[in-house]
Amino acid sequence: MQIGILYAMKKEAEGLLRLRGAPEAEWMAGMPCFRLSRSTVVCVGGVGKVNAAMAAQLLIDRFRVERIVNAGCAGALCDLPAGALVLGTECVQHDVDTTLAGDAPGFVSTVERVSFPCVETLETMTLLMNMGFSLTPGSVATGDWFGRDYARAQSIREVYGALVCDMEACAAAQVCLRNGVPFQTLKVVTDHLFAPAQEQEYQDNFLAAMKRLDEAMDVYLDLMEE
Helix, strand or coil, X not given: CCEEXXXXXXXXXXXXHHHCCCCCEEEECCEEEEEEECCEEEEECCCCHHHHHHHHHHHHHHHCCCEEEEEEEEEECCCCCCCCEEEEEEEEECCCCCHHHCCCCCCECCCCECCEECCCHHHHHHHHHHCCCXXXXXXXXXXXXXXXXXXXXXXXXXXXXXXXXXXXXXXXHHHXXXXXXXXXXXXXXXXXXXXXXXXXXXXXXXXXXXXXXXXXHHHHHXXXXX
16 A cells, blocks of 8 residues: 655654655655655645645655555644644544535535544554554644634634644545545644643653654554555
């Protein structure tokens, strides 16, 4: 199976790249891509929904991937500890709002849905838990927003029931849905959207949290490439 791993930032991808032999970058559409093996490629698409969508389509068109995994950091909307791994069961776009037209919050009219699926959640959880990892399954809320707004964070949690918030997952999931490509997302908590010192928390936790994600992704690829 050809697998595409999609990160937003180079610093999120660096650990896995080191574990996999630090391959040279191949640049496409301004995005660095790294061949980890004959069956796995990493693309660092950039932060935000448009960049994630571009990267997902590039992985599908140029590398003919048969699955995309979006990996990276996320802010918690609940009391999950920093370093907790969240395996997405579904993704939503919290910044899509056509409620004035009578739609539900987050409704994407192009595909007529709010929730975008993630595949093989139970199977992947079982595989990784058998290898010693602790994972929490749950919904990932995506939007082009990084800020301290407690009311907005509370609304996202209440309306969508999401555990974590990011800026890429659901954009990639939408591209995968339209292309008929299975999608997964694995996130690690670096900060909490209700914390007064959220930005400092992110800075303090990033390296240790990403190390945990790197370890999980390394094992995941070993299992998928068997």
